[in-house]
Amino acid sequence: MPGHHSARGRRTTERKGDVRERAILDTCEALLTHKGYDAMTVGDIAQGAGITRGALYFYFGSKQEVVTALVARTVEHLWERSRVTAQTDEPRQAIAAAMQRTVELWNEHGPVLRTAIDLSLTVPEIGELWMHTADLFIAAITAVLEHAGIQAGAAPDQASAMARALCWMIERTFYHASQESREKLQEASATCEHIWLTSAGLIT
Incomplete structure (x- = not known):
């Protein structure tokens, strides 16, 4: 007992x-x-x-350890969104869903995500979390582009190279727009979605 x-x-x-x-x-x-x-x-x-x-x-x-744990908790949601995106076969649906989910997460946790970006170059643990997040998104975007008919490969006009550029474009665009307003973030998302669709050859 x-x-x-x-x-x-x-x-x-x-x-x-x-x-x-x-x-x-x-x-x-x-x-x-x-x-x-x-x-x-x-x-x-x-x-x-x-x-x-x-x-x-x-x-x-330390304060840094608290923030690192907070970043880890937050990026888990981003990882889930990237996983769902990669598993969606219809490219237009995948792109729209990925952008909407990403907007929602930035609306909910924008200060944490901006802090993660700001500290990613100086705090190794946060840098590793953020690079892992980017790699997952790049893989998901690559999968969507390949489903849309973009050739696999790392050449400038092939899926993985295009995905890498799209990922970092979205990150930087959302970073700045999220500091202004929810409306600006939604507008930025629409622009990024248009560029992604154009890159995938789904609109001309």
Whole structure:
């Protein structure tokens, strides 16, 4: 019986830990929106999460570690969108769905995604997460282009090279548009979608 109670206690502790970690990450995201990465402090995060600085350090060693975990949580949604896009056989439908899902994610988590881009060159862990995300999107875009009849390959007029350019165009376009308004982001998405469709030979 003591063993049974001990196991139940551990499960409860784990659940409490999950709740606290989620509160830390949610607070960090809110602070990125209202204060930005540079102005945000560990004390701000702890206070917003309703814990002490010491308790926060039980979960994360620094502000940078909190943001890295938040980026990891957020890009998982991007990975799911890229997977769904790659599995859709009809190119027009795949392109429209991919752009709409990406707009939704930028609307929901724009400050996190912009912070990931800003820190990707100076924080190796975030850089790895962001490059992995880009690689997944490039693979998904490549698959859509090939389904549309673009020749496979890495030459400038072939699918993988075109996909790489489209991926980084979308990233940079969304980065800037998301800082202005939801309307600008939707307009930017429509432009990127048009360019992608044109590149795939689906409109002229």
